[in-house]
Amino acid sequence: MxxxxxxxxxxxxxxxxxxxxxxxxxxxxxxxxxxxxxxxxxxxxFKKIKYLGIYLDKFSHIVYNLNKSKETYNNCKQLFNNNSLNNSLKSRLFKSFIISQLTYGLEIYNYEIKTLNSLNSRINSCITGMCKINRNTPIPYLQSRI
Structure with missing residues (x-):
């Protein structure tokens, strides 16, 4: 073996x-x-290494995930803004496309408050845009929408 x-x-x-x-x-x-x-x-x-799709340094992978998820969200924006799709389907698409990209490979990193806040901020931004909710909406309500 x-x-x-x-x-x-x-x-x-x-x-x-x-x-x-x-x-x-x-x-x-x-x-x-x-x-x-x-x-x-x-x-x-080495300054950074990409191994099995994960950047092995403190921040590059997280920044890469944030940028990739933003790009994916923008590509799916027309779909998320489609009023004929119900929120349940939008939620499943969001979890499949955006959440999976944001969290890919994060198990190997030490979680810092700043990192978690940037991930939560990206998630909340996507939810408010997708569900056409005011961006000042309380987080528990946003979480109930996905």
């Missing part, structure tokens, strides 16, 4: 790097996994 799609980010000097790498290698062996040395890439001093 192979350890597939594994990334290890180690910060430290050469000795710390070797020590941590050996620890990981021992764990891989302990679980009966094998690593392919030909596919192993060692890189140093």
């Amino acid at each position: 192979f350890a597939d799609d594994l990334i290890l980010i180690i910060k430290g000097n050469k000795n710390q790097f070797n020590q941590k790498l050996n620890s990981v290698y021992e764990i891989i062996i302990q679980f009966g996994l094998k690593s392919n040395k030909d596919k192993t890439v060692i890189s140093k001093d």
